[in-house]
Amino acid sequence: MGEDKILFLGDIRKMEEELLMIPGPVPVLPRILRAMSKPMIHHRGDEFGQLYDEIVGILKEIFQTRNDLFVLSGSGTCAMEAAVGNLADKKTGIVCVTNGKFGDRFEEIAGRYKADVVTTVNFAWGRPIELETVKEALENRLNPKVVTMVHNETSTGILNPAKEVGKLARKHDAVFVLDCITSIGGDVVHVDEFCADIAIVGSQKCLGAPPGMSAISVSEKAWDLMLANKKRPYYMDLVAYKKSIEKKQTPYTPALSLFFALHEALAVIKEEGMEKRIERHRMLAKAVRTAITSFGLSLFPELNEVSDYSNTVTAINIPHELTYEQIRGGMRKRGVIVAGGQEKLKGKIFRIATMGNITEKEVLRTIQALEQVLMENKYYGKNSEI
Amino acid sequence: MGEDKILFLGDIRKMEEELLMIPGPVPVLPRILRAMSKPMIHHRGDEFGQLYDEIVGILKEIFQTRNDLFVLSGSGTCAMEAAVGNLADKKTGIVCVTNGKFGDRFEEIAGRYKADVVTTVNFAWGRPIELETVKEALENRLNPKVVTMVHNETSTGILNPAKEVGKLARKHDAVFVLDCITSIGGDVVHVDEFCADIAIVGSQKCLGAPPGMSAISVSEKAWDLMLANKKRPYYMDLVAYKKSIEKKQTPYTPALSLFFALHEALAVIKEEGMEKRIERHRMLAKAVRTAITSFGLSLFPELNEVSDYSNTVTAINIPHELTYEQIRGGMRKRGVIVAGGQEKLKGKIFRIATMGNITEKEVLRTIQALEQVLMENKYYGKNSEI
Numbered sequence: 001m002g003e004d005k006i007l008f009l010g011d012i013r014k015m016e017e018e019l020l021m022i023p024g025p026v027p028v029l030p031r032i033l034r035a036m037s038k039p040m041i042h043h044r045g046d047e048f049g050q051l052y053d054e055i056v057g058i059l060k061e062i063f064q065t066r067n068d069l070f071v072l073s074g075s076g077t078c079a080m081e082a083a084v085g086n087l088a089d090k091k092t093g094i095v096c097v098t099n100g101k102f103g104d105r106f107e108e109i110a111g112r113y114k115a116d117v118v119t120t121v122n123f124a125w126g127r128p129i130e131l132e133t134v135k136e137a138l139e140n141r142l143n144p145k146v147v148t149m150v151h152n153e154t155s156t157g158i159l160n161p162a163k164e165v166g167k168l169a170r171k172h173d174a175v176f177v178l179d180c181i182t183s184i185g186g187d188v189v190h191v192d193e194f195c196a197d198i199a200i201v202g203s204q205k206c207l208g209a210p211p212g213m214s215a216i217s218v219s220e221k222a223w224d225l226m227l228a229n230k231k232r233p234y235y236m237d238l239v240a241y242k243k244s245i246e247k248k249q250t251p252y253t254p255a256l257s258l259f260f261a262l263h264e265a266l267a268v269i270k271e272e273g274m275e276k277r278i279e280r281h282r283m284l285a286k287a288v289r290t291a292i293t294s295f296g297l298s299l300f301p302e303l304n305e306v307s308d309y310s311n312t313v314t315a316i317n318i319p320h321e322l323t324y325e326q327i328r329g330g331m332r333k334r335g336v337i338v339a340g341g342q343e344k345l346k347g348k349i350f351r352i353a354t355m356g357n358i359t360e361k362e363v364l365r366t367i368q369a370l371e372q373v374l375m376e377n378k379y380y381g382k383n384s385e386i
Numbered sequence: 387m388g389e390d391k392i393l394f395l396g397d398i399r400k401m402e403e404e405l406l407m408i409p410g411p412v413p414v415l416p417r418i419l420r421a422m423s424k425p426m427i428h429h430r431g432d433e434f435g436q437l438y439d440e441i442v443g444i445l446k447e448i449f450q451t452r453n454d455l456f457v458l459s460g461s462g463t464c465a466m467e468a469a470v471g472n473l474a475d476k477k478t479g480i481v482c483v484t485n486g487k488f489g490d491r492f493e494e495i496a497g498r499y500k501a502d503v504v505t506t507v508n509f510a511w512g513r514p515i516e517l518e519t520v521k522e523a524l525e526n527r528l529n530p531k532v533v534t535m536v537h538n539e540t541s542t543g544i545l546n547p548a549k550e551v552g553k554l555a556r557k558h559d560a561v562f563v564l565d566c567i568t569s570i571g572g573d574v575v576h577v578d579e580f581c582a583d584i585a586i587v588g589s590q591k592c593l594g595a596p597p598g599m600s601a602i603s604v605s606e607k608a609w610d611l612m613l614a615n616k617k618r619p620y621y622m623d624l625v626a627y628k629k630s631i632e633k634k635q636t637p638y639t640p641a642l643s644l645f646f647a648l649h650e651a652l653a654v655i656k657e658e659g660m661e662k663r664i665e666r667h668r669m670l671a672k673a674v675r676t677a678i679t680s681f682g683l684s685l686f687p688e689l690n691e692v693s694d695y696s697n698t699v700t701a702i703n704i705p706h707e708l709t710y711e712q713i714r715g716g717m718r719k720r721g722v723i724v725a726g727g728q729e730k731l732k733g734k735i736f737r738i739a740t741m742g743n744i745t746e747k748e749v750l751r752t753i754q755a756l757e758q759v760l761m762e763n764k765y766y767g768k769n770s771e772i
Contacts, residue, residue: 036422040411077638212641252463255598
């Protein structure tokens, strides 16, 4: 090996000055980062068992579920595949209800497992989910065994009607898979009340932990399908997780440092209390929306009576006078990182997240930076009186 | 949520006093742990690109490969499934050469993807691989497209003939998948010289980083098979990784903190130099073996002319006078954690790892503890002159 220098010094100062307002990874509190400095422990020992047990216990409270719950050493996408891959075999009819990138992802994953039995109830990205259309699809689709939906669609900033679609799925005796990756920990989620047989959360979103982990809850009804499926994925085989958790273990080596961090992040959540935490998320998203409209910008999602603006990420239309590069670049110059639109929404929207342990201070800094960028580019908004 | 206390306080002092001599997770140097205290960065930004790029560059040097290489946010098992799952479709004949738990794991994974075309060349756990048997199997197996093997079989402490089996696979124009999870970074591995079309390493083994990551290299020949396979897994879809790395990104959110740690672990490796590092591993394993035999204990693996004792983990027979619980418990009382036998080897062997950034000091402490445990239990060995 050569003696060449390693270049990435990690400009910590710059990293610490930049404010991540993207929908994950979110900024992680120093005390949570420090939790990762703990030394390694034996992943088959009692200490790990206690750690895992406590994490699972707190997550069940946060999920509001009595179902089984596991922590996966993989991102939210890993948990989405765990859900669909464990449920789907050749005979499984899957209905994917989608109105955004992450809703579509369920369909893509289902296609990898069994493309010919996937029905998509497809709404345009940013449009609300119409219950009547979902109802019709479920009635016309002979024996749908699984229904998937994203609760908080991060790609468009819309909150989908989880409880209502859950009821429809239950009526058809289908397993309801609900992606709560960016809602649990920041918005109201009652997994059992929502009839969500499978619910998923990501670590690096509203929970305020670093990325690389996800948690998934599984109901009895979901187990019935999974246990009958002989072609389950391996690394994310939930039946293996179920067997291992009896010994308070994971089937394969867990990402220990991330478990330490998640445990600390959950301690932060318990200290704040879920009600206060959800209220904080709600207020901060509202503050962003209020600022946006007062600047003459407009919100991207269209709503109906069963949908709402997301309380964890706000999607904003880029007016034709401006480009995404101007907004992103201008904000970055001021130390604030925002996210753009994904795929077909590239250049059309930008997104500001209010997830995790973000406070008023960070939101004000973001709004202020945005205002400066708009002024710098002489955008005063069509509705602005300036 | 209740006001109940969180119990897991993480007895850091105890954790720091205990010496992990198990084959992963290995003890992680404080400077590597501290690297995880870095704040989050945007996983689609330039800083992440630079970080990922440098990690990949150094890993390619360590792998001794010109093939593509990716870092997965998942354990070694995740990378094993990535290899087999991306390669295997209905028409793929797979030959799994195995003489231990992890060799068998390839077969299990292949079974999930396409059970009916899997041939196993099976040697008893702890027995060496016979090249003649492998050769016959490849000749009798019509058109084997993939051959899998574990280089360093952690479950039995044996080093398998990678180069020789690689040559046989190449002769049959098969893609050779080599699990180097516990050899790369601690033993001689020349991925390209070994004709390993796919090679895998785990983060928490000889690289000395925390668990939760793995790296995988992919040759042109392997790409040909993967690109033709339409039912690839999703989270570990290597074609998606290939596409994303052009932008120096990963397809799904990477475990950032673990990337920071891995980068620092690779810096440690560069500072030591690979030759010295391998020599250190060799010396430490030899010291363990010498002590073991001088205590009258015996080594578990049987060797032939193309196999060797592992330089990263030593598997030791438990004599009939003693139980695993006595050995493990006695060592733990002295602050040293060793591993037992897995599955069919439970109670029959125990294992001492010499992986990562372990030094003479830790090995001496381990040997001393073992000696005390043997004396405490009045075991002086059948070959001992005491």
